[in-house]
Every structure is written in C-alpha cells, then in structure tokens.
Amino acid sequence: MTKPHYIKFLFMKRPLVLSALLISFLAACTPERVRYTNELKQEMADSKIKRITNADMVETVDNLGGKVTTVLEKELTTQLQKSTNPAERAKLCQLQNLPRAKAIAERYALDIRLLGKADIQNKGLSTKEREILDAYLYSAKQKSTAISNIQKITDTSFVYNAPVPVNSVICEACFGKQETPFAVWHLGFNKREVVRRMGNTKKKKQS
Template structure:
C-alpha cells in the first residue's frame, strides 16, 4: 500500500468511527433520554443550596398545616354526622372514604393522621413526637386551649400537630372510650416537597 493510499484508508476509518459515534449519540437522545434529562434537572434544582432557613420552612408549614387541618377536620366531621354505623365511623376516623383528605395528601405528599391517647406510647413515632403528644394530653387534662406545634423530626421531616377542642364531636366519635376527650392531628411534611411548593409560589 502506497503512502497516499494508507492516508486515504486511515481517513476513511476515522470517518466510520465518527459516524458510529454520531449514530450512538442520536439514538441516546430518544424519549427516555429526554425524560431522564428532565428528571435530572429537577434533582439538580432540588439539590441546589437555597436561601431557605428553618424559620422560613416552619412559617410555610404552619400556614399550610392550619389550612389543611381545617379542611380535613370539616370533611371528617361532616362524614361522621351522616352515619351512626360503628364500622363506617371507624373507617372515617382512620381517614378512609374521605376524598378531599386523600386528594390533599397526594397533592402535598402529606402523611395525615388522627391520633388519640394510645399514640402517646406509640413507638412507631420518635421520642420527640411522643413527648409532644404527652404535653398535649397534659394540656387536655388541664383544660387548656389547644395550640398548633411544629417539630423538626429529622433533616428531611417536619411534623405539624394540632389538638382538637375537647367539645369536638370528633373526639367522642373517634376516641369515645378515652377518659379525657383527646384527639390530635398529625401532618408529616417532607422538607423537599415544602421547598418545592415555596419555589413554585415564588415563581407565580
């Protein structure tokens, strides 16, 4: 092979390699690639250092928690007023068959629960949460006015609590066997979802 032909052969070989790489890149840019890129962008946006303090988060959670608990409480009370069937009432107290509660939980990625006296010793909750519930129970025994409370449980989890008034029909319907009228809302917020909601609000 002459020097000229050798150069021509090497040039053609290089062109084939470049063409193969181009085809591979084009194939990689299919719908799955686009979706992955969008998800990656969201992950990167969420992981960016944002100037949001715990005080900002707590203020937002307090606002959201107050609104959500009011809506949930109203739907539960309405549902309980429409039936005297013990089985149906038990499901409602477990927040089943409540469309708005389900929709809100899904929309805000919330874990919504209604807690009673037994949950003061519920070891599925952290010691910090059990201490808060114990304080709420003490307030109920002293007939003190219920107030909301927000606790940072972990770096990624905040819990909003609000005790129901002793004369609330929910206390009797859902925890009638308790010596002290006592029921507490527990709304578990994901820090990531709260920040995402805050950013979405700022853009509007």
C-alpha cells in the same frame, strides 16, 4: 459535477437530511426520556432555591399545616355526621373514604394520621412527638387552649401536630367516650416537598 448541478443536488438532498434529523429527534424523545428530562429539570429547580433558613421552613410548614388540618377536620366531621354505622365510622377515623384527604396527601406527599391518647405510648412515633402528645393531653385536662406544634424529626422531615377541639364529634366518634376528649392531627412533611412549595410560592410572587 458542475457548480450549478452541485448546488441543485444540495437543495434536493436538504429535505432528506431534515427528515432524517427530525426522525432521529423524535426517536430520542421517548416517554422514558421525557420523564427523566422532567425529573432533571425539577432537580435543577430545587437546587436553585438557596439560603432557606430553618425559620423559613417552619413558617411554611405551619402555614400549610394549618390549612390542611382545617380541610381535614371539616371533611371528617361532615362524613361522621352522615353515618351512624360503627364500621363506616371506623374507616373514616382511619382516614379512609375521604377523597379530599387522599388528594391532599398525594399532592403534598404528606403522612396524615389522627392520633389519640394511646399514641402517647406509641414507640412508632418519635420521642419528641410523644412528649408533645402528653403535653396536649395535660392541656386538655386543664381545659387550656393548645396551639399547633412543629418538630424537626430528621434532617429531611418535619412533623406538624394540632389538637382537635375537645367539643368536636371527632374525639368521641374516633376514640370513644373519654374522661378528657382528646385527638391530635399528625402531618408528616418531607423537607424536599416543603422546599418545592416555597419555590412555587416565590415564583407566584415574582410573576
């Protein structure tokens, strides 16, 4: 084959080669592969967030916990005031039929619960948290103001607790008439999700 014909042959073959490469690339980018690629990117992004102190974690959990409990309390109070049906109220107190609560739990991977006096003896909770609940009850009996509390339960989890105001409809509606109105929010945070939120916050500040 002469040189001019050889060059012409290469130009004729180029579209075929490019098409083959494109088909191979598209075939490789299956939804499953894309999903794993995105997960890998997230893993790499998480690993880049370094030098996070325990104080940083507590500050983030405290900030997010305060915002979340405010939203939860408002939504639950509003829905309880709309209904006098005991069955409906019971579901609301179990945090069912609360769209915003559900969305928040999914978005932040949160374990959200509403605890009462009986939970002081709940062995399903950590010893630390039960002690906090007991302290909250004592404060309520003394009519003193209690603030939120954060405990590091394990190396990968934190719990944020905040007492519900004693004059809130939530206390009586969800736990009946009590000598001392009492209810406490429980937010279980996963450390990895907290770190991710911290990373997103840093990116926003830098942009």
